[in-house]
Amino acid sequence: xxxxxxxxxxxxxxxxxxxxxxxxxxxxxxxxxxxxxxxxxxxxxxxxxxxxxxxxxxxxxxxxxxxxxxxxxxxxxxxxxxxxxxxxxxxxxxxxxxxxxxxxxxxxxxxxxxxxxxxxxxxxxxxxxxxxxxxxxxxxxxxxxxxxxxxxxxxxxxxxxxxxxxxxxxxxxxxxxxxxxxxxxxxxxxxxxxxxxxxxxxxxxxxxxxxxxxxxxxxxxxxxxxxxxxxxxxxxxxxxxxxxxxxxxxxxxxxxxxxxxxxxxxxxxxxxxxxxxxxxxxxxxxxxxxxxx
Ligand code: PDD
Numbered sequence: 001x002x003x004x005x006x007x008x009x010x011x012x013x014x015x016x017x018x019x020x021x022x023x024x025x026x027x028x029x030x031x032x033x034x035x036x037x038x039x040x041x042x043x044x045x046x047x048x049x050x051x052x053x054x055x056x057x058x059x060x061x062x063x064x065x066x067x068x069x070x071x072x073x074x075x076x077x078x079x080x081x082x083x084x085x086x087x088x089x090x091x092x093x094x095x096x097x098x099x100x101x102x103x104x105x106x107x108x109x110x111x112x113x114x115x116x117x118x119x120x121x122x123x124x125x126x127x128x129x130x131x132x133x134x135x136x137x138x139x140x141x142x143x144x145x146x147x148x149x150x151x152x153x154x155x156x157x158x159x160x161x162x163x164x165x166x167x168x169x170x171x172x173x174x175x176x177x178x179x180x181x182x183x184x185x186x187x188x189x190x191x192x193x194x195x196x197x198x199x200x201x202x203x204x205x206x207x208x209x210x211x212x213x214x215x216x217x218x219x220x221x222x223x224x225x226x227x228x229x230x231x232x233x234x235x236x237x238x239x240x241x242x243x244x245x246x247x248x249x250x251x252x253x254x255x256x257x258x259x260x261x262x263x264x265x266x267x268x269x270x271x272x273x274x275x276x277x278x279x280x281x282x283x284x285x286x287x288x289x290x291x292x293x
Contacts, residue, residue: 253271
């Protein structure tokens with residue numbers, strides 16, 4: 001099946017879809033993005049993703065290119081054309097095309113919009129979730145505004161590659177005080193021996209993950225407790241459970257940090273429970289096709 005992308009008003013085959021070489025997203029990473037989960041043909045937590053996109057664009061002083069509803073309709077159409085049942089949809093909004101100059105273009109330019117979608121390997125994801133994944137730790141060398149979801153992801157890319165080279169799934173980034181900030185593309189969580197979940201506050205040093213936000217509701221609904229505070233690598237290593245959250249993987253158990261086993265080197269019961277009920281609490285959008293049950 002030929003995959004389809006949406007670029008600036010047109011749906012086209014992914015293999016030929018392209019942006020202009022002076023798109024500021026390409027030259028300056030002057031763009032924001034969102035990744036939403038698709039489950040059973042439906043976009044998960046679209047409203048929250050759109051609100052965060054609005055906040056990122058505001059911070060970058062890029063105008064919202066169209067209404068959230070119109071962007072949602074395009075995302076659904078890309079999901080439909082790619083017949084994605086389970087996977088992700090990617091939405092990127094750049095400042096637009098202008099002669100290369102660090103300062104914003106003087107005359108207003110139209111923001112550039114790119115939307116793609118792809119299936120995920122659900123069997124592989126389930127296998128990973130059943131076994132748990134491993135993480136390594138690395139210094140967090142990103143800029144201070146990691147709360148803005150920009151495509152300036154080079155430190156994240158290098159960290160993730162280091163993890164892959166080390167045979168690990170994710171890299172947890174450590175701030176100058178020795179506290180875990182987040183993963184290269186996920187938020188980081190631990191579970192204390194008394195069952196309390198611990199995750200870093202989202203006011204500084206991390207992206208305010210949408211999965212993280214929804215999980216707060218899951219935790220309340222399941223009668224559990226969250227402490228929002230920074231935690232160190234040493235504390236994580238002695239936690240009874242650890243896990244990652246992100247739109248492309250929902251909730252993923254961590255069973256090893258820097259070679260050190262967490263709990264019994266198996267996904268913990270609280271993590272497994274949260275993963276099992278997560279979508280009962282998330283906002284589930286309309287389905288793209290009557291073919292999807
Ligand atoms: N990553 N932290 C970082 C640095 C991220 O890039 C992401 C998302 C998250 C989790 O956020 P959310 O729950 O909203 O997906 C945390 C996406 C999936 C990506 O870049 O592919």
